[in-house]
Amino acid sequence: MTPPGPAGRKSTTREPIIQEPEASEPEATRRTAGVTESSRANRGWWDRNADEYQIEHGTFLGDDRFVWGPEGLDEVEAELLGPPEELKGRDVLEIGAGAAQCSRWLAAQGARPVALDISHRQLQHALRIGGSFPLVCADAGALPFADGSFDLACSAYGALPFVADPRQVLREVRRVLRPGGRLVFSVTHPIRWAFPDEPGPEGLSVSGSYFDRTPYVEQDEEGRAVYVEHHRTLGDRVRDVVASGFRLVDLVEPEWPAWNTSEWGGWSPLRGNLIPGTAIFVCVRD
Secondary structure, X not given: OOOOOOOOOOOOOOOOOOOOOOOOOOEEEEOOOOHHHXXXXXXHHHHHHXXXXXXXXXXXXXXXXXXXXXXOOEHHHHOOOOOHHHOOOOEEEEEOOOOOHHHHHHHHOOOEEEEEEOOHHHHHHHHHHOOOOOEEEOOOOOOOOOOOOEEEEEEEOOOHHHOOOHHHHHHHHHHHEEEXXXXXXXXXXXXXXXOXXXXXXXXXXXXXXXXXXXXXXXXXXOOOEEEEEOOOOHHHHHHHHHHOOOEEEXXXXXXXXXXXXXXXXOEXXXXXXXXXXXXXXXXXXX
């Protein structure tokens, strides 16, 4: 699951091994970044930061919960993939699985999940926690599966915020879904790109154009990208879904619940009560 930031863990004393931090802080900028550069940068970023991510957010994410974002919307309540009793026996692909918390929940419902992530280190955390389903390290833009392999696909902040060509990913997902298959994915709500990524009052004033689609890039001293995140407007996301052969059946903007008092990056109760932080797209392959 996974921006560098989304959300209870019953977890575990099996704490991850801490890897060495980067030698120097990268420079944050806005510039173009293509498919190859984005993929390479984000594979490296998640490999380097997987340990810290799982320690910082593992309690919120749980070992076997299906949480759609920092607000804490749980699939148990949302049923965006369908009623839990109808998941039994379904082949499900989780894209950008991280430590495969969502796949673990799906397996507990009787589904047959496959957890895919670009980061080998994230999948090592999936192995650490455990599970009997397959783990696949691959790029979401080139899925290593035959046509029509899955009934459902899901992605909780995985892949799509970080790819330069989201339609390539969506077309691949459509290819591996069976007719009538459902794709549900969550991303940072596009409106958030117009505001500073701050949880406090400073994050409530517009600081940039919502229509500026220039990627956010962190780069090293030699100008090589080490992290890339791509902005699409809400209209862009809808057009990407439709152009890739899906029918959009719902767009969910979770409200911030009263029970959630935590902060996660730029997500917080203060901001969550005023502006949306997550957009969830529910799509069907006709």
